[in-house]
Amino acid sequence: MTDDNKKRTASFLEKLRQKATTQQHYGGGVPEEEAKMDIRDCPNCGAGRAYHKGLTSCAYCGFAFMNITLTDGIHIRKENNS
Amino acid sequence: MFDFFKKKYSNPELLAELQSRQQRWFVFLDRLEARMEELTDAGIPELQQVFKEDTDPYKRSHYHMLLGLMGQFNNMRDKANEVKEENIISFIYSAEAALPPVTSPAGSEYYRYVHDFRMACLDRYHLFDDRLNEALEALRHAAGEQDLESAYQQELAAFEKIKDQFTCKQCGGNITIPKMFFIDTYIPCPFCQSQNTFSPSTAARMVLHNARELAEQRTAELRRAYESSRPQDPVLYKKYLRAMFDEWNRIVPDMAGENEKFYQRLLEEYTFNHYK
Incomplete structure (x- = not known):
């Protein structure tokens, strides 16, 4: 390998590396997050959501948490519809 | 009546052209291979470094760099294909069209020259192609396996x-x-x-993302046993696949139902157009 070729290759790789490391990732970065617990109360009446009353609407005032019908998934089952 | 006194066909220009084209083709591929070697030798340490420094859990910077390098190699393959079509294959057709019939002694002799030229050029191309695939494999595996x-x-x-x-x-x-x-x-x-x-x-979410790869790492022995069997043994493939999916399900038990469907599909794809 001649010196010229070596320099050309090194410069190409340097540019490629620069571009690869500074390029914005599709979908953005992945922030490092710890495990956490959260809850969503009814924004209409403030009641909590109870599992046995279903997940789609508030058991007290009927507020719709989601406008879809749940189907069987990994952890959610169709029985979880209110 | 038997063309005893007809002048014998001779085409020294064609012979010279065959030789010269073959030499130029060999030199061209030699140069591409030299460039390929340069890029592989210099690129592998760079890839390893980027992989090590990449903090993204999906190692996307490393992946971008790998794709950039692979693009260079694929361009070389495209260039070689282009030159092969334009300067080797087209030339063979035009040279054969101008030859006397293959059934005549002279025609037969010159067809053999062209055939030898074709085989030498294509064999050299296949060698180049094999080397290019090896280089691509080396780049893909440069970073090694994650623990x-x-x-x-x-x-x-x-x-x-x-x-x-x-x-x-x-x-x-x-x-x-x-x-x-x-x-x-x-x-x-x-x-x-x-x-x-x-x-x-x-980090827990990444377990789901990496579960298959981890299962593959755990069953790498079985995969290697299948891959190195000659002819490739379907029984060994099934053994490897079952073990890999069992490991996968052990890591993420919630996905066992979905994984089982995937397992059945892989088995069907493997046996499709083969034997069961």
Whole structure:
């Protein structure tokens, strides 16, 4: 390998590396997050959501948490519809 | 009547052209291979470095760099194909069209020259193609394997530590996470039955992402045994595949149902147009 070729290759790789490391990732970065617990109360009446009353609407005032019908998934089952 | 006195066909220009084209083709591929070697030798340490420094859990910077390098190699293949079509294959057709019939002695002799030229050029191309594929493989495996097993064990240990540390956001009662979750999951409070949402950590989510690769690492011996069998043994393939999916399901039991469908599909694809 001649010196010229070596320099050309090194410069190409340097540019490629620069571009690869500074390029914005599709979908953005992945922030490092710890495990956490959260809850969503009814924004209409403030009641909590109870599992046995279903997940789609508030058991007290009927507020719709989601406008879809749940189907069987990994952890959610169709029985979880209110 | 038998063309005894007809002048014998001779075409020294064609012979010279065949030789010269063959030499130029060989030199061209030699140069491409030299460039390929340069890029592989210099690129592999760079790839390893980028992989090591890449903090993204999906190693996307490394992947971008790998794709950039592979693009260079694929351009070389395209260039070689282009030159082969334009200067070798087209030339062979035009040279053969101008030759006397293959059934005549002279025609037969010159067809043999052209045939030898074709075989020499194509053999050289196949050698180039093999080397290019080897170089691509070397780039793909340059970074080596991630140690997914210890990352997984760390996550298991981390889960054991945190599983009793959560409280219900509604009533403050203690909630124990019953098993390791890899995606957001509803957990009912045992006291007030409120629906809490448990969000696993980024590292726990990565277990789901890396589960298949980890299962592949655990069953690498079986895969190698199948890959090195000649002819490739379908029984060994099934053994490897079953073991890999069993490991996969052990890592993420919630996905066992989905994985089983995938397993059946892979088996069908393997046996499609083959034998069962």
